[in-house]
């Protein structure tokens with residue numbers, strides 16, 4: 121899977137690819153294809169030509185003497201116009217108002233290396249607010265093959281029904297939640313372990329969700345009121361990372377800061393609570409852990425740590441503002457201090473980078 | 489009888505220096521003490537910034553600062569207070 125945001129053109133291009141075979145070889149094939157495909161799509165080169173090129177440059181699988189990877193490319197602009205190209209993947213599913221909407225596809229024949237002529241489907245979807253488009257690999261539609269009642273696996277039709285149902289059940293269902301739901305259902309079809317890679321990519325058209333994260337006490341006391349006001353008046357999710365920062369804001373708001381000793385953080389300091397704030401955690405350690413998790417792309421098993429709660433909130437957001445206090449913490453300048461504590465600013469910059477590059481979030485940093 | 493309050497600092501420095509282990513005290517107090525001891529977690533108590541306060545982790549037992557706190561040290565203190573009572 122590859123994602124590309126062309127900020128100046130307001131376009132987001134994503135590609136879901138599935139390489140021939142399994143393991144490392146298949147992974148290389150699909151990674152190569154997705155990278156090439158997104159960049160070709162971005163340059164708006166001729167479809168026939170770029171599929172031909174892909175077929176020629178993919179390394180061949182030694183058993184089948186073939187370099188082959190399926191792909192679906194979605195190229196969506198800020199008006200919601202989505203140019204879709206589907207090559208040998210299960211058909212994309214468009215859910216509008218809880219129902220599957222037919223996608224008008226145009227069939228194009230292309231030359232694909234040794235395979236000769238292949239069919240590619242092109243479509244343009246004018247996506248509307250609330251729409252969800254699910255793109256899956258065949259590991260999803262073929263999951264459960266041979267199981268009771270599923271001779272051919274789950275199949276596109278049942279997948280579409282499943283998508284309809286979960287969208288109807290939860291009108292606020294995010295793209296992430298939906299993709300996760302699809303893959304989990306596929307794994308369940310297989311009795312807990314997939315025989316093939318099951319990948320799902322979901323696009324959801326919604327108003328951007330905003331989140332404010334404040335970490336670190338401001339450089340001067342006079343800014344305490346400013347950060348408190350920002351938290352108080354912010355519309356969206358509010359997060360505070362840092363004990364001292366939390367104390368400053370709680371005091372200024374005249375609200376209690378409560379740390380629950382039962383909510384141990386499994387290696388991290390426990391989260392706290394301030395009325396009106398969605399999440400209050402410790403600072404440096406939790407944010408470092410968050411960065412590590414974002415970098416590894418780990419989601420899945422939840423252990424209920426403050427870092428996971430934080431990751432969950434951020435990944436559900438689209439626009440994130442990080443207010444970073446720059447007061448130097450004397451503790452961390454103690455040469456005896458046992459860990460290499462990062463300066464908050466650098467940590468914030470690294471978080472911005474990973475959130476933008478890997479998760480396509482918009483992140484702004486404000487230093488106070 | 490007035491409860492004995494134990495406030496365990498969970499701020500960054502104290503956490504790194506081992507305060508999470510002291511939290512285990514919740515599971516280690518005997519039944520009798522469970523009634524008379526109140527365990528609280530707090531964010532940074534501010535002592536880590538004062539050289540003269542000693543070393544982290546810090547715990548406050550009935551308002552008294554315990555530097556370089558450990559499970560044993562805190563349990564002993566509770567014991568002493570109990571016996572004194």
Ligand code: FES
Nearest residue numbers: 497499502533536
């Ligand atoms: S972190 Fe415990 S006193 Fe500061």
